[in-house]
Amino acid sequence: MDAAAFLRYLAALPDYRQQIVHIERIPQQDATPGELESPLHPGLQTCLESLGISALYSHQAKAVNAIFGGKNVIIATPSASGKTLCYHLATLDALLRDRNSHALYIFPTKALAQDQLRSLKQIARPLSSRAPTGRGGVISQDAIAVFDGDTPQNERANIRRRARIVLTNPDMLHLGILPHHQSWARLFRNLKYVVIDETHVYRGVFGSHVANVLRRLRRLCSSYGSAPQFICSSATIANPEEHARNIIGLPVAAVVEDGSPHGEKYFAFWNPPFLDEAKTSRRSPNSEAALLLSGLVQRGTRSLVFARTRKLTELIYIYTQGQLSPSLADRISPYRAGYLPEDRRRIERQFFDGELLGLVATTALELGINIGDLEATVLTGYPGSIASAWQQAGRSGRSVDGSLSILIAHEDPLDQYLMNNPDFFFSRNFDNAIINPGNPYILKPHLLCAAWEKPLCDEDEEFFGLSTGTMIAELQQEGTLRKRHEEWYPTPAIDYPARDVNIRATSAQNYAVIDHREGCLLETVEAAVAFFLIHPGAIYLHQGESYLIKDLDLARHIAWAEPSAADYYTQAMDITDLRITSLTKEKKCHAVQVYLGDVDVTTTVVGFKRKRQLTEGVIRQEPLDLPPQNFPTKALWFDLPEKAIARIAEAGLDFRGGLHACEHAAIGILPLFALCDRNDIGGVSTVFHPD
Structure with missing residues (x-):
């Protein structure tokens, strides 16, 4: 696409109010070829030629050389640089040379495993019918299989018996494979490679759990007489070698120099305009995202909008539909977690085949699911880390043609800081991925x-x-x-x-959202967020349609819904109560006393707001009577000296606002000092606390 022309088009719109505050031009990069130190199996070389691949990029060759040299490897290069091919080549080469060799592929989501199953089978298809060569010879299509929670029971025994490449996720490895290792003896005894895709996702509490699952895997492999090599792939992060070493517990060689080509990219920062002369609030970033997506779709540009939550995904989709003609409105769709697997597969297929021009998605599409070449990405709000922002932006520009990414700011201080200091974003190193398996x-x-x-x-x-x-x-x-x-x-x-042991630190029990008129399942919602999304009176948005939640059956975990023509949406209101149960440490830091101890956190959804679509103004509030949700955890807290409070009051400053800002600043910088991810941290700030 001509990104510069589209930005000029936006600046010429009647409604344009200087929203574009920065444009970064990232120049085109040519390919850097690389050479293998040892040739691939002849059959595999033929497969590459049939796919039109005549040479490897430099980072691909370096990774394969390191793998063939017996090293554990992490490939940490940008999106669409061809990381997947590195581990496919190593795995297929090993299986062709030795009919006993097996491989285990681990993906963070079931959707990504299914996507890579199609990719791997496409590469290996010529190997399923060729004449045997050497000890390995043929790799049949049923030797490559997904084993996860969606795998039918009647197929599982056959996969254990026949599959030589098993694709799974950490949850199934933890729950369904390791505890039943006797049934997988053939795999454990002959495991040559373990592939860990999207390694950057394994951070914080989730990553620490996965690291221990992998240690259990290595321990069982050792008891069966195997010592597999690990091949990790990752988006660009600041500490790829350290992170992979912490994940697998073994030394790792890092490949970070990208040899793949990419086209020119424009990355624009877009700050919604103020709504009034007093500059008290800005126009909704959701409305701005709809404006951008409608403009892109009208120009025939394949585009993807990222939203922070499921609800915002649906709202932006609805807002965009209202700005498009009926024929174009049918060519956009929402995409997010919670949809039934068959609905997600249908949307992925429609977008890949070109039936759809635009998608509005949560971070479910931040990962490398193949939905074809994209020309534009729109990020509705800073996603919380520089690595995630570039991962989302990197979904566009996977070919050598030009591409565009736009970051729309929210009103929160961090987003506004980036709008006022774009160099901080574009010149800053990527974030560290942090885990603590020894917790x-x-x-x-x-x-x-x-x-x-x-x-x-x-x-x-x-x-x-x-x-x-x-x-x-x-x-x-x-x-x-x-x-x-x-x-x-x-x-x-x-x-x-x-x-x-729930390795994702979420509720194992989901709620079912059921259309009570049709009796059909619409989707599922995790128990941890159910009271926020599907409380009685909630408007639940599903694929652009509004449903009114008539009743929430707490005993059966069912939300009964019916179609609604409501022109509003709902937003839950909650209160969080924190009780200190024990003090373990305290320390004087200058004039502030800092404490560490155990706490009980109780969150209660107490009501909800009805808010108008588009303007997002509050219509009214309604109370709710729902049970509290409680969990124990560790906390750090501190008291402010009375002198500091008095000085703030004398200066006429907002004490509550300043305290709240301190809370968010502490959350932001804590990962610099503790082995945790910022998404694992919560905070409470209060003028008075009873404990």
Whole structure:
């Protein structure tokens, strides 16, 4: 696309109010070829030629050379640089040369596994019918299979028996493969490669859980006599080698120099205009996103808009529909988590085939699902990290043609800071991906899972770290492990402990949203957010249609919905109460006393607002009576000195607002000092707290 021409078109619109505050031009990059130190299997070389691939990029060749040299590798290059081909080549080459070799592919989502299944089978198709060569010979299409929660029960035994490349996700590995390793003995005994795609996703609490799942995998492989190599791929992050090493627990070689070509990209910052002369509030970023998407679609530009939440995805889609002709309105769609798998596959296929021109999506499409070449991406709000912002922006410009990305600011201080300081974004290094596998709250449950899979022993410190002995002693004291013949076994009361460890730190129980008139399932909603989204009286948006939630059955986890013509949407209101249960540490920092301890956090949804579409003005508020949600956690807190409070009051400054700003600043910088991800952190600021 001609990105510069589209930006000029926007600036000429009657409604334009100087929203474009910065334009960054990223020049075109030519390909840098690379050479392999050892030739690929002849059959695999033929596959590449049939796909029109005559040479590898420099980073692809460097990665394959390192893998063939026996190293664990992480490939951390930008979106659309061809990382996938690196691990496909290594895996298929090994399977062609040795008929006993197996590989395990791990993806963060089921959708990505299905997408890569299609990609891998396409590459390997010529290998399923050719004459055998060497010891490996043919790789049949049914030797490549997905094994996840959607896999039919009647197909699972055949996959365990026949598949040589198994594609799965961390959840199924944790719950369905490792605890049943005896049924997977063939895989564990012959595992040559473990591929971990989208490694940058495994950060914070989730990443720490996944790291322990992989340590359990390595431990079981060792007991079966295998020691697989790990191949990781990642978006660009600041610490790829360190992060991959922390994830798998082994030394890693990093490949970071990108040799792939890409076209010229324009990256614009768009700040919604003020609504009044007093400059008290700005126009909704959702309305601005609809303006941009409608303009792109009208010009025939394949575009993707990212929204922060499910609800905003639906709202932007509805707003955009209202600005398009009926024929063009049919060529856009929302896409997000919660939709039924068949609906997501249909939307992906329609967009890939060109039936759809525009999508509005949550971060479900931030990952590398193949939806074809995109020309423009619109980010509705800064996604929280520079790596995520570039990952989203990188979904456009996957070919050598020009592309456009636009970041629309929200009113929050961080977004506005970026609008006023764009150089901070474009000159800053990428974020670090941080995990802490040794966190006792995470490690101890995984040690119990490991003991259930195979009794623990002193040598397991090699896999789980130096604190393993201490953690085992605590589990023994808690009565969940017992020692026998120098090994530790789960006590009889422990049954299938993996079931009690939720590695994504979300509720295992979902709510079903059911159209009570048709009796059909619309979608599912996680219990952790159900009270916010599907409370009685809520307007639930599903694929652009409004549904009124008539009743929420807490016992059966069902939300009963009916179609609605409402021209408003709803927004839940909640209060968070924090109670200090124990103090473990305290420290004087200048004039401020800082504390660390255990707390109980209680969140209660107390009501909701009805808000007008487009203007997003509040119509009225209504109360709700829903049970509180409670969880224990660790917290750091501090009190402000009375002198500081008095000085703030004397200066006429907003004390509550300043306290709230301190809370958000602390959340933002805590990952610099603690092994956590900013998305794992919450905060509360109050003028007075009873504890």
